[in-house]
Amino acid sequence: MTILAGTPAAPDKDWWRGAVIYQIYPRSFQDSNGDGIGDLKGITARLPHVSALGADAIWISPFFPSPMRDFGYDVSNYTEVDPMFGTLSDFDALIAEAHRLGLKVMIDLVMSHSSDQHAWFIESRSSRVNPKADWYVWADAKPDGTPPNNWMSIFGGSAWHWDPTRMQYYMHNFLTSQPDLNLHNPEVQDALLDMTRFWLERGVDGFRLDTINFYFHDKELRDNPALEVSRRNASTAPAVNPYNFQEHIYDKNRPENLDFLRRFRAVLDEFPAIAAVGEVGDSQRGLEIVGEYTSGGDKMHMCYAFEFLAPDALTPSRVKEVQTAFSAAAPEGWACWAFSNHDVVRHASRWGAEVQDRDAYVRMLAAVLMTQRGSVCIYQGEELGLTEADIAFADLQDPYGIQFWPEFKGRDGCRTPMVWDAQALHAGFSTSDRTWLPIPVEHQLRAVSAQYGDPDSVLEQYRRFLAFRKQHPALAKGDMELLPSEMPLLQYERRYGNEIVLCVFNMSPQPATVEPPPGDWEVLEGHGFGSTVEGNRIDLPAWGAFFARRA
Known part of the structure; x- marks a missing residue:
């Protein structure tokens, strides 16, 4: 082609x-x-x-x-x-x-x-028989005048608000000025x-x-x-x-x-x-x-x-x-x-x-x-x-x-x-x-x-x-394998194609030391953390991180 x-x-x-x-x-x-x-x-x-x-x-x-x-x-x-x-x-x-x-x-x-100021809602609340009457969630009161059920609003109180024009409640998961649309329609x-x-x-x-x-x-x-x-x-x-x-x-x-x-x-x-x-x-x-x-x-x-x-x-x-x-x-x-x-x-x-x-x-x-x-x-x-x-x-x-x-x-x-x-x-x-x-x-x-x-x-x-993330596709698109580690360390590998990147984090205010998983690892630079490697030991500063690629 x-x-x-x-x-x-x-x-x-x-x-x-x-x-x-x-x-x-x-x-x-x-x-x-x-x-x-x-x-x-x-x-x-x-x-x-x-x-x-x-x-x-x-x-x-x-x-x-x-x-x-x-x-x-x-x-x-x-x-x-x-x-x-x-x-x-x-x-x-x-x-x-x-x-x-x-x-x-x-x-x-x-x-x-x-919003309750949307033209759809203004029409919907005007009567029970208009073309958009069923575009929002309306329900009759219980016989004692209370809301239709026990649903609650994230912003506090009942999820139902009384509308005197329709003589019905409308549903609002959030503010009373945010009526819920009826997606069943x-x-x-x-x-x-x-x-x-x-x-x-x-x-x-x-x-x-x-x-x-x-x-x-x-x-x-x-x-x-x-x-x-x-x-x-x-x-x-x-x-x-x-x-x-x-x-x-x-x-x-x-x-x-x-x-x-x-x-x-x-x-x-x-x-x-x-x-x-x-x-x-x-x-x-x-x-x-x-x-x-x-x-x-x-x-x-x-x-x-x-x-x-x-x-x-x-x-x-x-x-x-x-x-x-x-x-x-x-x-x-x-x-x-x-x-x-x-x-x-x-x-x-x-x-x-x-x-x-x-x-x-x-x-x-x-x-x-x-x-x-x-x-x-x-x-x-x-x-x-x-x-x-x-x-x-x-x-x-x-x-x-x-x-x-x-x-x-x-x-x-x-x-x-x-x-x-x-x-x-x-x-x-x-x-x-x-x-x-x-x-x-x-x-x-x-x-x-x-x-x-x-x-x-x-x-x-x-x-x-x-x-650094863009240089290593494994970090953006790869699979993730969580590795065993003890507090305060977090370790996992990211894998994409032939690239395997080891990620190690010290999630504490004290320096930490860890051994990498078995294998040959190429230390990656350019990420901005000051970890060092000596022999088979990784030294991480407080709140530090280390990255390496399997050679």
Whole structure:
């Protein structure tokens, strides 16, 4: 076969497997117009930072029109841009610049619910007989006027809200202003799939699906059973939330979702090289659901659960436990791992609050994350080692934090603006007098400008390790074999083709020594850790790592 010069290469349909995806929270990335809130033009201006970091793709949290009760996750129009963030033309320019820099673009789709200001819901609640009357989850009250069942909202209280116009309750898994769409209705599915095509035709390369396991509810509206105290955990909702007291069998995780995900995947497959990652929010059987949703090659490309986003400390045994459980639950599946995102306490604080040398600690964690079997999400500011911001109650914006304050302070602490220039007003994020959330002084001191070019900085270590990962395909795409090790050491091999890479981590503040597995090993350089080898002994510094390739 003759390939003509200049013929474009076929798109890589497997680009997502092992990709490093950089999450951008648009309100807090870069403000281009001086209103104190980030926007699409600001993202476009800062894309060179993401490209220089070495990421493969960006994931942009919602920028659609919204009353912002849940800061964009309450969508009032699925096919437009909120004026706060810019215009569709601004989005087109963002896509063009990202593609010029070699970055894929993924956007957030919120399909389990909409805003109560969406035209669909306004029509649906107007009567029981209008064309969209069944587009949301409506139910009659019990004879005594109480809600239809015991389902609870993640944001607190009942998952049902009374509507006096229809004289019925509507379901909301989140805020009362976020009514749940009724995906049992084929017309709703069709509308959501049409919206998906709209963004694909604009050039996006994929999607992150918010709350993917919340799409369907039990048609019979059966009560959830109580959950034994011993099985409760705080990985999906904070410990103070009674949402954790139920076993969520009927309000989410329904089997009907599998057929809809197949329909969704079929739409993606109409376009070249598209990928999607689903957020599975379930503390009881999250990895099992990930396995269901990523099996067979006809549903999601990858999913993530909350195992590495939970409060549980990251230890060698925890990493092994999660990877072993994932392999058992999803033998055909592919995970997308993250340690931080816009919904959880930043991992530099969540796990490292008591660590003395926190920079060394987060450098080690980055290497652990980027050598797991699966793809990787990095949350903006993570590459700077940002800690959770302490936001005063008077400055809180997040309704979740306001509801459960002070036991749970909400999500604002991980959503503060990105810090670019240590010497500039608001760290170069905005020229406004006031930013939508305050920027902590300690963040400003860790700005990109303060770390760029410093070989000992967290930022430069992220850049080094992303480059190192790309040099060794086994780290991005390979299988994983966990090796026996004693605390505080974590050891595993990554295997891809003829390449076998040994990964050893010292997850403690004290130096450690270990013998490598039997065989001839070539020590790998360029990853930024100061481990040394003497004879058949590896000496790892505190929070150190070692990498070698089987010769």
